[in-house]
Amino acid sequence: MILRKTNPAMNENEYLNRISDSNANFLNTLIENNFVLPNETPVEIHPYKNDLPLENFDNYIIGTFPPISYLNDNILLNNEGLNTLHYPNGRLLSAPGIPFYHGNTRDISLWQYILDENLFNHVFEELNRLAAKDFLINYLQDNRINYSDIIYSTKRKKYSPSDSCLGDIVINDDLLKHILTNNNVTRLLFNTASAFSKSGIKIHQNNGERSIVGRVNVNNTANSFDLFFRALQDRNCTIEFRVENDNWIEVNVNNRAELSNTFSSKIIFKAKIVIPARNDFFNNEQEITKEIYVVTPFSPAARGRVNSNPVIQNWRQQNNNQDRSVLLKLIYQSFLRFNQEDLTFLHGLNVE
Numbered sequence: 001m002i003l004r005k006t007n008p009a010m011n012e013n014e015y016l017n018r019i020s021d022s023n024a025n026f027l028n029t030l031i032e033n034n035f036v037l038p039n040e041t042p043v044e045i046h047p048y049k050n051d052l053p054l055e056n057f058d059n060y061i062i063g064t065f066p067p068i069s070y071l072n073d074n075i076l077l078n079n080e081g082l083n084t085l086h087y088p089n090g091r092l093l094s095a096p097g098i099p100f101y102h103g104n105t106r107d108i109s110l111w112q113y114i115l116d117e118n119l120f121n122h123v124f125e126e127l128n129r130l131a132a133k134d135f136l137i138n139y140l141q142d143n144r145i146n147y148s149d150i151i152y153s154t155k156r157k158k159y160s161p162s163d164s165c166l167g168d169i170v171i172n173d174d175l176l177k178h179i180l181t182n183n184n185v186t187r188l189l190f191n192t193a194s195a196f197s198k199s200g201i202k203i204h205q206n207n208g209e210r211s212i213v214g215r216v217n218v219n220n221t222a223n224s225f226d227l228f229f230r231a232l233q234d235r236n237c238t239i240e241f242r243v244e245n246d247n248w249i250e251v252n253v254n255n256r257a258e259l260s261n262t263f264s265s266k267i268i269f270k271a272k273i274v275i276p277a278r279n280d281f282f283n284n285e286q287e288i289t290k291e292i293y294v295v296t297p298f299s300p301a302a303r304g305r306v307n308s309n310p311v312i313q314n315w316r317q318q319n320n321n322q323d324r325s326v327l328l329k330l331i332y333q334s335f336l337r338f339n340q341e342d343l344t345f346l347h348g349l350n351v352e
Helices: 012-017 019-032 068-073 075-079 117-126 129-142 173-180 224-234 253-262 304-308 310-318 324-337 340-349
Strands: 043-045 059-063 146-149 151-156 166-171 187-190 238-242 268-275 288-295
Touching (some): 012 019, 019 043, 019 075, 059 224, 117 129, 173 224, 187 224, 224 238, 268 340, 324 340
Parallel strands (some): 187 288
Antiparallel strands (some): 043 151, 238 268, 268 288
């Protein structure tokens, strides 16, 4: 299923079958047009999906899709003489600082929350772009951290790095299958999620052109958390969530209000995923049930208005009004260690 369709009447099967061809045609057009982006946004395929093999580690950090600046490092374009890329209006499209996940800019990079300060400075100040990419890949593997994005392909509504502009989303099925068949998995961190927001998880109340009753609403923005669990629903899985020591709440239309109220301003809770026997997507003979911790902090690229979130406000009041970046680092480090002290800290951030 294609999510956040730009054209509700589109033929999904035809679109899906043509993704590779559409992307290849776009690259050829870009070459013919002297590396100026076309006015109509192209069908894109994730550039880094195959750069970091997923392993049977116990954790995953999950994002969405990189800004289109990744095209500066496309092998085909480079072989055809790419020097500079430009937007349709002639504005320069600069290359990312590192050609890898969250490598676009140092100031709002996720890596400052995963690496210690010395390593972060080493990567962004001392290594060249390709060496920095290799370092990050090796660091993730050596420290047993899975990173991937939930989106395989997208067609942006406009040339913008904002997740709200991501349309015609095709889910990264390999990621779903890897997580749900990994017997070691204990936790997932989504770097964008409605469960952190004050409005909470939203569920469709009615069927419509862009809605299916009872399913997670991804129409407002393309959060990695919402896309992940909506994709599982679309693949006939049952989803339940539970805050520590509370009852499980199934994701369906009858629990719409409770889900919105309970799962807002939350950093950590549990998800129960039930895959029915003989599921066409997972090809399982027996029913599979997974209980996984879910961690949902604010985005590293969040703007100033995120400071009004009760999670951040409470923490700052208790910690001498320190910058929210300190909190975000604590959340990521707690997720990666995940001992009892870290669990207690994360649960303590949840706002009732």
